[in-house]
Amino acid sequence: xxxxxxxxxxxxxxxxxxxxxxxxxxxxxxxxxxxxxxxxxxxxxxxxxxxxxxxxxxxxxxxxxxxxxxxxxxxxxxxxxxxxxxxxxxxxxxxxxxxxxxxxxxxxxxxxxxxxxxxxxxxxxxxxxxxxxxxxxxxxxxxxxxxxxxxxxxxxxxxxxxxxxxxxxxxxxxxxxxxxxxxxxxxxxxxxxxxxxxxxxxxxxxxxxxxxxxxxxxxxxxxxxxxxxxxxxxxxxxxxxxxxxxxxxxxxxxxxxxxxxxxxxxxxxxxxxxxxxxxxxxxxxxxxxxxxxxxxxxxxxxxxxxxxxx
Amino acid sequence: xxxxxxxxxxxxxxxxxxxxxxxxxxxxxxxxxxxxxxxxxxxxxxxxxxxxxxxxxxxxxxxxxxxxxxxxxxxxxxxxxxxxxxxxxxxxxxxxxxxxxxxxxxxxxxxxxxxxxxxxxxxxxxxxxxxxxxxxxxxxxxxxxxxxxxxxxxxxxxxxxxxxxxxxxxxxxxxxxxxxxxxxxxxxxxxxxxxxxxxxxxxxxxxxxxxxxxxxxxxxxxxxxxxxxxxxxxxxxxxxxxxxxxxxxxxxxxxxxxxxxxxxxxxxxxxxxxxxxxxxxxxxxxxxxxxxxxxxxxxxxxxxxxxxxxxx
Numbered sequence: 001x002x003x004x005x006x007x008x009x010x011x012x013x014x015x016x017x018x019x020x021x022x023x024x025x026x027x028x029x030x031x032x033x034x035x036x037x038x039x040x041x042x043x044x045x046x047x048x049x050x051x052x053x054x055x056x057x058x059x060x061x062x063x064x065x066x067x068x069x070x071x072x073x074x075x076x077x078x079x080x081x082x083x084x085x086x087x088x089x090x091x092x093x094x095x096x097x098x099x100x101x102x103x104x105x106x107x108x109x110x111x112x113x114x115x116x117x118x119x120x121x122x123x124x125x126x127x128x129x130x131x132x133x134x135x136x137x138x139x140x141x142x143x144x145x146x147x148x149x150x151x152x153x154x155x156x157x158x159x160x161x162x163x164x165x166x167x168x169x170x171x172x173x174x175x176x177x178x179x180x181x182x183x184x185x186x187x188x189x190x191x192x193x194x195x196x197x198x199x200x201x202x203x204x205x206x207x208x209x210x211x212x213x214x215x216x217x218x219x220x221x222x223x224x225x226x227x228x229x230x231x232x233x234x235x236x237x238x239x240x241x242x243x244x245x246x247x248x249x250x251x252x253x254x255x256x257x258x259x260x261x262x263x264x265x266x267x268x269x270x271x272x273x274x275x276x277x278x279x280x281x282x283x284x285x286x287x288x289x290x291x292x293x294x295x296x297x298x299x300x301x302x303x304x305x306x307x308x309x310x
Numbered sequence: 311x312x313x314x315x316x317x318x319x320x321x322x323x324x325x326x327x328x329x330x331x332x333x334x335x336x337x338x339x340x341x342x343x344x345x346x347x348x349x350x351x352x353x354x355x356x357x358x359x360x361x362x363x364x365x366x367x368x369x370x371x372x373x374x375x376x377x378x379x380x381x382x383x384x385x386x387x388x389x390x391x392x393x394x395x396x397x398x399x400x401x402x403x404x405x406x407x408x409x410x411x412x413x414x415x416x417x418x419x420x421x422x423x424x425x426x427x428x429x430x431x432x433x434x435x436x437x438x439x440x441x442x443x444x445x446x447x448x449x450x451x452x453x454x455x456x457x458x459x460x461x462x463x464x465x466x467x468x469x470x471x472x473x474x475x476x477x478x479x480x481x482x483x484x485x486x487x488x489x490x491x492x493x494x495x496x497x498x499x500x501x502x503x504x505x506x507x508x509x510x511x512x513x514x515x516x517x518x519x520x521x522x523x524x525x526x527x528x529x530x531x532x533x534x535x536x537x538x539x540x541x542x543x544x545x546x547x548x549x550x551x552x553x554x555x556x557x558x559x560x561x562x563x564x565x566x567x568x569x570x571x572x573x574x575x576x577x578x579x580x581x582x583x584x585x586x587x588x589x590x591x592x593x594x595x596x597x598x599x600x601x602x603x604x605x606x607x608x609x610x611x612x613x614x615x616x617x618x619x620x621x622x
Contacts, residue, residue: 011458015465022471026478140550140603142557145595148581156585243469247561251581265477266563273477277470284467 005293012285019281023274024066028059075275078264086275093257096166097249100256101241103172104179108237112184113230116191117223123196131188138185143244147178147251164253175252183240187230195226231295235288242280350539353615360611366604370597374424377417384414386569397589404589406579415571416593422572423601426487426556427549433491434548435541438498443529445499446506457503460496468493472555476564483566486559490552498544505537539616546609550602557598573598 057065069076075086119131138146154174155163161174198204199222207217245258253259257276264272344352354360378384381402388408397404403412445456475489509515510533518528553573559565560574561581568575573594580591 011462012465015462018462019466019471022466023474026474029478136603136606137599139606141595141599142554142577142602144557144561144581145577145591145599148584148591152584239467239469243467243558247558262562265473268477270477273474277474280470281467285465288465 001296004296005289008289008292012289015285016278016281020067020070020278021063023277024063027270027274070278075279076271078272078275079269086272086279089260089272089276090257090279093255093260096254097245097256097258100172100175100179100249100254101238101245103176104183104241104244105237107176108180108184108187108241109230111180112187113191113223113227115184115188117195117218117226119188119192120195120199120226121218128192132192135185135188135192138181139189141181143178143182144247144251146181147175147248150174150178151251164251166252166254166256171252171254175248175254178251179241179244179248182244183233183237186240187233187237190229190233191226194229195222198222198226228295228298231291231298234291234294238287238291239284242284350612350615354611357611357614359607360615363604363607363611366600367608370420370601370604371424373417374420377420378414381411381414383411386410396587403593404587406576406590412576412590412593415576416573416597419571419573419576419594420597420601422483422566422570423553423556423574423598426483426490426572427552427601427605429487430490430494430552431545431548433487434495434498435545437491437495438544439502439534439541441495442499442502442504443506443534446503447510447525447529447533449507449510453503457500460499463493464496466493469555469558472559473562473564476559481564481567483570486556486566490555494548494552497548498541501540501544502534502537505540506533509533509536539612543609543612543616546605546612550605550609553598553601553605573601 066076073087075090078084078086078089115131115134119128122128151163151174155161162168162171165171204217204221207221212221242258245256246262247258248254249256249259250262257279260272261276261280263269264276388410395405397412403416405411406415441456441460445453471493472489475492476485479485479489515528515532518532523531556565556572557574557577560572561578563578565575565578566572576594577591577598580587580594584591
């Protein structure tokens with residue numbers, strides 16, 4: 001197990017290096033320097049600015065400095081938010097996004113598993129078709145459309161929820177639902193197909209012939225085993241929630257990191273884009289690693305490290 | 311026992327009847343022989359949902375080709391006297407804020423969105439089959455290196471990389487397709503490699519090798535055709551993903567540049583106007599969803615039809 005984690009960490013760091021290098025390369029390739037504005041700057045000021053941000057150094061020095069600063073958890077200044085660093089943006093925005101994301105993950109997992117289980121238990125009955133229609137719709141309709149529809153009908157027409165902003169729990173309901181729809185649909189489909197597979201196993205028949213009650217069979221013998229594929233979907237789930245948050249936060253005007261990211265894209269604020277991208281990548285890679293480790297711990301059939309050190 | 315014993319010679323020869331038995335009858339196949347793909351088609355045909363997906367897709371393709379020709383308008387010309395008009399006999403899907411006919415624009419958008427989807431799938435296919443095929447067939451050290459490289463690239467978050475590329479590179483169709491395929495091929499490569507690994511040790515490959523077939527021939531004649539099923543499924547699921555990504559990028563303002571119309575750009579332009587001119591969002595959003603739906607059910611149907619476990 002320990003060797004496996006070390007190995008994974010090693011490859012994770014290489015992947016991160018690829019990302020950092022790509023962002024660095026792209027930042028340099030981006031058209032226009034950070035200080036090419038409408039006003040022509042006097043050459044002395046230009047030189048001073050370049051010196052301040054280390055832009056007068058040769059590229060390999062800059063690259064190395066960039067690596068060091070990221071290793072020190074410093075994502076650099078923002079070019080358009082004056083006086084703010086990317087770290088400030090992350091510190092302000094991430095807690096909001098985290099709260100919203102967690103709520104969405106909870107909804108997606110709970111509702112998804114419920115729908116999938118119902119569909120599998122009532123295989124080829126109307127409940128099954130109903131659940132699968134919801135699932136196919138959830139997969140087919142892009143999240144920004146779902147979000148706008150929710151906003152239009154539930155908030156504007158019916159007035160059940162606030163339309164936008166971020167003040168109370170009620171403000172978080174619609175965005176979390178919109179964010180959860182697509183992953184929820186995936187989880188429902190996954191749960192259904194793996195439940196169906198598990199239900200056709202011999203040990204379920206054994207359990208039935210032992211005279212166990214239906215509830216015990218479902219809870220003890222079926223769902224537990226059927227949920228393994230769902231656990232392995234947690235990695236993609238986190239990345240779906242994260243990228244989904246860009247759009248949802250913008251639509252609902254939530255001051256999270258996703259909205260800052262979208263704003264920085266619109267403003268062509270290169271350093272923020274790069275910094276937040278690196279931050280998101282670290283976040284994703286670490287959470288996927290954690291999910292994989294958890295999966296290994298849960299599933300008795302997987303032995304992560306062979307005794308011979310894999 | 312012995313009492314009941316009947317001597318064969320005692321049976322009168324007239325009571326016996328000659329049955330016409332031929333030696334090769336035992337080998338006769340009573341059911342019509344089916345090729346693999348016929349069999350797949352038979353099972354696919356029974357899946358009503360998947361079949362409706364095919365019909366829907368054919369309709370969408372037809373409209374993408376002929377739709378823009380059905381109206382006297384084009385997708386880029388502004389008409390400021392007919393701004394934000396509701397659907398009518400004149401403008402079947404209404405007009406947008408620049409007075410452009412939405413019916414024409416929706417089908418122009420279908421061309422672009424479908425083009426993005428299909429190109430991404432074809433490029434993924436091309437790179438993925440070569441990369442995965444070589445890695446799987448050669449195996450050993452080369453396989454290890456190739457797949458490790460793919461793993462490292464795979465760990466890079468897909469949408470973030472696409473966004474990054476779209477921000478820095480010049481916006482346009484080509485950029486978008488490049489951005490999508492830069493890590494998109496890895497999925498295909500992994501699937502092809504897995505299949506080739508499984509197949510290459512089977513007897514028919516050995517037989518072919520014994521007959522002196524070259525690597526190329528084994529690859530093209532034996533291995534790749536046998537992986538067609540999983541490849542096809544992966545492709546049908548890549549296309550909706552690409553269309554989805556296109557819509558997502560358009561919403562972030564990284565879509566195809568104006569006046570080109572893709573479904574994504576049209577929907578994101580229609581969003582702020584949703585309250586007053588809902589048709590501007592409704593039509594592009596509906597067709598994005600229908601297309602993704604069609605590809606998804608076709609992909610699901612193919613997966614079921616190709617699964618030998620479901621064979622009867």
